[in-house]
Amino acid sequence: MDKIYLQGCRFYGYHGAFAEEQKLGQIFVVDCTLSLDLGRASQTDRLEDTVHYGMVFDCIKKHVEEEKYRLLEKLGGVIIADILQQFAAVQAVKLTINKENPPINGHYTAVGIELERSRP
Template identity: 50%
Template sequence: MDKIYVNSMEFYAYHGVFPEENKLGQRFYVDVVLELDTRPAGLTDDLQKTVNYGQVYEVTKGIMEGSPVNLVETLTERIASDILLSFSIVQVVHVKVTKPNPPIPGHYDAVAVEIRRERIN
């Protein structure tokens, strides 16, 4: 399978278990990798035969800036599910949601959840 990457999408959102996360919000980053056959688009130069990156962003934005949830795992599951529903050409999707400043003690760059989901035929 070929791959399309949509990396480092940035959102400000209000997800988290702690009340201050829901009130103050924080930055999140999302990376999406789509697996599909890009040959038809590459041979014809036809956008209709591939995935529009802007639409991937909009699907992701709708979830990230939508109703707050507690878990990053929930966000990744919803993004993967919506991408597979929205783009029938995509066979596999990888979604990584990074939370750079979670309110937990310690020294680290970020926490993240990454999942891989396949189309079930």
Template identity: 45%
Template sequence: MDKILFNRMEFWGYHGAFKEENKLGQRFFVDLELYLDLSKAGHSDKLEDTINYSDIYQTTQQVVEKEKYELVEAVAERLAAKILDSYPLIEEILVRVTKPNPPIPGHYESVAIEIKRRQAKNNE
């Protein structure tokens, strides 16, 4: 299956289990893999036959910067659901949300959640 990749989009969000995270906010990185058939767009060279990258970015920005969740898992789940609901051409999505320097004991560069979801019609 073909895919469109969005690599290391950076956002400022207010997600976390600790009050300080919800108040001060922090950086989050999001990677997306959108699985869909790109052959029609490849032949037609028309935007309406594919996914508008700007629209996907804006949807991602809305979820990460405007909504608040305690868990990064919830951010990833919401993002996957919103994109699949909004873009029926996408058959499957892989979402990776990375939280750099999480406030947990020990030295961690980052933690990340990665989920893969399919359109409801493909879950049969």
């Protein structure tokens, strides 16, 4: 299966289990891999024969910046469901969401989740 990648997409959102996270917000870093057949697009050189990754970016951005969830798991699930609904060519989605500054006392680069979903 071929892949389209969106890596290191940064958004400001208000997701988290703690009230401070939902009030102050923070940066969320999203990586998304779409699995699909790019054979036709590789022959025709036409945008309509692939998935427009700018539109996928906008889909992710909408959910991260305009909605509020307590859990990254919920946010990720909603994003993947929307991508699969909007883009029929996409057969599977792998999504990671990281918080670089969660309210955890300690030293780390980021914490986050990774979800993978595919069409039945």
